Amino acid sequence: MHAWARSVPAEQAAGLERQPGVKIVRGPGFSSTLLAFNNGRKPFDDPKVRQAIAAAIDSQKLVDTVLRGQGKTGSPGFWHPDAPGADTSLKHSFDASHSAKLLDEVGAATGADGIRVLNGKPMNFTLLVQSSSPERIRSAELIRDMLKAVGIGVSVTSMDSDSLDAKVWPEYDVAKGRDYDMSMWGWSAPVQLDATMLAAVVDSDTVLGRLNVTGTKDGDLDRLSDEVRAAPTLEDRYKVLGELQKQVAEKAPFVTLYYPDGVYAYRQDIFDGWVYQDGTGILNKASFMEAAAG
Incomplete structure (x- = not known):
């Protein structure tokens, strides 16, 4: 699997979750x-x-x-x-x-x-x-x-x-x-x-x-x-x-x-800072911004 986030079919998500180092993120998808x-x-x-x-x-x-x-x-x-x-x-x-x-x-x-x-x-x-x-x-x-x-x-x-x-x-x-x-x-x-x-x-x-x-x-x-x-x-x-x-x-x-739903798989050992946004998934600018202090 590549290092970047990928959308995966729902039926494959369970199998991917069992893979070492792979994390699945789900959220509302706005496609109809x-x-x-x-x-x-x-x-x-x-x-x-x-x-x-x-x-x-x-x-x-x-x-x-x-x-x-x-x-x-x-x-x-x-x-x-x-x-x-x-x-x-x-x-x-x-x-x-x-x-x-x-x-x-x-x-x-x-x-x-x-x-x-x-x-x-x-x-x-x-x-x-x-x-x-x-x-x-x-x-x-x-x-x-x-x-x-x-x-x-x-x-x-x-x-x-x-x-x-x-x-x-x-x-x-x-x-x-x-x-x-x-x-x-x-x-x-x-x-x-x-x-x-x-x-x-x-x-x-x-x-x-x-x-x-x-x-x-x-x-x-x-x-x-x-x-x-x-x-x-x-x-x-x-x-x-x-x-x-x-x-x-x-x-x-x-x-x-x-x-x-949006179903995304990624290698958490490479990057684990993804931020899910409703309708747009995990590949968005919020994932590449430093977290606010405090």
Whole structure:
């Protein structure tokens, strides 16, 4: 192992902890893993369908199974509960019966094979996932089984990252559209460290909403996105950010599944002065500053 800090998969952490001279540090990680919907494609243009899918997902099971407990369940408002400006009152609610009720309300009747039919079409969808991520593949498989329980059929399709990006975020330009039903997706930690970035994720303007890979178009989200960018003070910005989180939770343009913890391994016999910072891990300037006297 090299002398510098390295992020390690959760499943390898236990083995590394048994290695002489190796120390493991864990803490909140602000990277997110999402179930993204193509909001411009039926039936994902209907908030009730998206809400029904969200309610059918047991995100705590994903954390316990896929992350081995080393992470937090996603907030329906997207913002990590430890990130600045988070509305910690927002909690994901796994409720399969509520999911079924919402599907009944939109007229999705159960077919002979157990798959619901909506507007004459079976609710069979493709879920794209990166072949390079065992964590996301396993999450997609569990989500497939959870949605089957409420009458939604899911086919998990694994593809290389470049091919998946070309479907979800072609040329990294949301103005070029998208071609998918659902996809495993995620944003890196820095997105959670800037209050205006949630606006970039949901704003329908393809310039201002440069991260809007779901094609979300909603007047309330656009208005609040404008307000969070225009807020004159940080306090005002966090207040509007809280309102935006509530609207994201209500509209469910995507499902925030979980936030993996940061898990870092290092050789403590070489350097043991690392300082963990939420969302950024142990490689930061605080680790290289002399401790204050007193």
